Amino acid sequence: MGTLFLIATPIGNLEDISTRALRILNEVNLIAAEDTRRTRKLLTHFDIHTPITSYFEHNKLIKLEEIKSTLNGGNVALVSDAGTPVINDPGYELVLAVIEAGYDVSPVPGPCAPIAALTASGLPADKFIYMGYLPRKSSQRKSVIEGIKNLPYSLVFLESPHRLRDSLSEMNNVLGNRKVAVARELTKLHEEIYRGKLEDALQYFSAQAPRGEFTLVVSGKETSKECWSEERLKSEIENYLKRDESPSNVAAILAESSGIPRRKIYNMIISTKDDA
Secondary structure: OOEEEEEOEOOOOHHHOOHHHHHHHHHOOEEEEOOHHHHHHHHHHOOOOOOEEEOOOOOOOOOHHHHHHHHOOOOEEEEOOOEOOOOOOOOHHHHHHHHHOOOEEEEEOOOOHHHHHHHHOOOOOOOEEEEEEOOOOHHHHHHHHHHHOOOOOEEEEEEOHHHHHHHHHHHHHHHOOOEEEEEEOOOOOOOEEEEEEHHHHHHHHHOOOOOOOEEEEEOOOOOOOOOOOHHHHHHHHHHHHHOOOOHHHHHHHHHHHHOOOHHHHHHHHHHHHHHO
16 A cells, blocks of 8 residues: 655755655656646656656646555656645545545645745735635635624735735735735745735735735734633642742743733732742
């Protein structure tokens, strides 16, 4: 029984491909590619001569049997145009079918535009929602944005150049003038990351014709924390001090939960310890 390898390929800079990915692309019996012409350029660059077959949105169902047949006697690699397969690319049905047929599926991590943009955005990356491409129609696009406007997480989108300004405009109308990072042509020669507010980004990209592929990271809805009462804070401080926690650690933990400044909590802890 063979293994289906999900291999992440460069989103721009060819140096981003891993040595493991190159080894597996050399060793598998077949490479299933979203765009065979684009993948052949990558394989040629690294002198890889593995047989290749197309696997894209409009033939993905009829290709299942060919790929499963190859897996009976060997391994197959799935690659997308660029980045990580299955993330906004064909591949989910293949992965599901292969798993159900009893074959192994193994990821080979690497480049991923949404993650690359998020990490460089300057916006919170501990919790986020990936939305892929917004709908083409304005009414549907607005409906999707309305559905996520109250989420307190960073919002990550992909967008094409000719719809960028429309999406920025509708985000501003629905979400308000939030912070945004607009990443263009990541890892390529003309990489650019614009950071600012939605209104400013709309103005910036209206002054020039947007080019390239875009990834947008928009800040989530800000939530105001209800500050604890002094009695509750004192009670929690005493509970933590019974566990012999350090004042600095207790202050950091309680500042996150209570909505009260860390320095103020630290001073209360010291005062409590002195009174004791």
